[in-house]
Amino acid sequence: MSELKAGERIRYEGDEIRFRLNLRPQVRLTLVTRDGRFVEPEIDGAWQVFRSLSRHGDDAEILVFLEDTAIGHANDVYPAQMRIGESEWSMPEPIGSLRSIILCQLYRKDGVTRLKASNEGHAFGIDAYARARNIEPPRHQRSAPTDVPGHRDLPPSRGGRGSGSGILVTPTLIVTNEHVLEDATGFRVPVARDACRVVGVDPMHDLALIEGEFSGDPIPVRIADPVWLGEDIMAAGYPLSDLLGADLKVTGGHVSGLKGLGGDLSRFQFSAPIGSGSSGGAVVDKQGRLVGVTAASLAHQNVRDHGANSENVNFAIKACLVQELLSAHGFELPTNLSSDGMSPRELTNRLRRGVVQIEVAF
Known part of the structure; x- marks a missing residue:
């Protein structure tokens, strides 16, 4: 298994990404599209899977966030692993305590889809993330x-x-x-x-x-x-x-x-x-x-x-x-x-x- 550095880019080929993390109650993994839609992963054993990525457009971000915005951080999900096809990588851990952490960014440049590893995020959680991108946070997806x-x-x-x-x-x-x-x-x-x-x-x-x-x-x-x-x-x-x-x-x-x-x-x-x-x-x-x-x-x-x-x-x-x-x-x-x-x-x-x-x- 290779180790990705923060900011490192790899060429992405395929239509599926898998993640294995130490998720717990109130910590979620989601994909955010360029137009502000939040897409939940499928569960396949120990893996969280995003399939049919091409239907979500060229640009997307995959992040984890802590829904309890009062106290705590989402760093406990690490070590985090990502699998694309037969290749696996470990994801770079954040330096500080964050409530929303961007794992990676998918984007298209010069006709090629690339993935950029990230360890950045927001200390103030999903609301701060959403405000920075001028989108609505996923409150409608929370348990009522x-x-x-x-x-x-x-x-x-x-x-x-x-x-x-x-x-x-x-x-x-x-x-x-x-x-x-x-x-x-x-x-x-x-x-x-x-x-x-x-x-x-x-x-x-x-x-x-x-x-x-x-x-x-x-x-x-x-x-x-x-x-x-x-x-x-x-x-x-x-x-x-x-x-x-x-x-x-x-x-x-x-x-x-x-x-x-x-x-x-x-x-x-x-x-x-x-x-x-x-x-x-x-x-x-x-x-x-x-x-x-x-x-x-x-x-x-x-x-x-x-x-x-x-x-x-x-x-x-x-x-x-x-x-x-x-x-x-x-x-x-x-x-x-x-x-x-x-x-x-x-x-x-x-x-x-x-x-x-x-x-x-x-």
């Missing part, structure tokens, strides 16, 4: 979170389990990230008195709504006043529960930017430390009012590899979109919740009662 059943006990998995966070915004509704439930076979909310269900999804803004009977107290949502630059905030969630324990973690910081990646006005940047499992957790102001839903964290190592420092660069979905999600599905936020005069200890106790863990089976 509304099909994910809730359980009193976590159901058997296909081989993976995970966890995220959620926020009680009414006595019977929890808001979380869509990607927390994505591709799950089922989920469990420990504070639920019975089985619960997903009743609403906003895939564009990565929000999902879970209905059930829950023990706890809702957190008031701040709607009228937008966050302001430099404002003190607290982040609450359940990061790294398998390592740190399944109790609530609270960190402090401030609003460090009023936009998300690429100028996204639906998100803001904050500096309170978070970790894997924080997704869907609460970002609150000093009065304990919800100002955002934790959604994403910068891939620090990849940024450091480019000579920059990115510690505690995190992003939250603005709270006004929580109200929009509820309204779009016929629900209203409570109007009788108050945070006036709360001490720091009282605020933390409210977060204990209003921010919940969500266990997921894949």
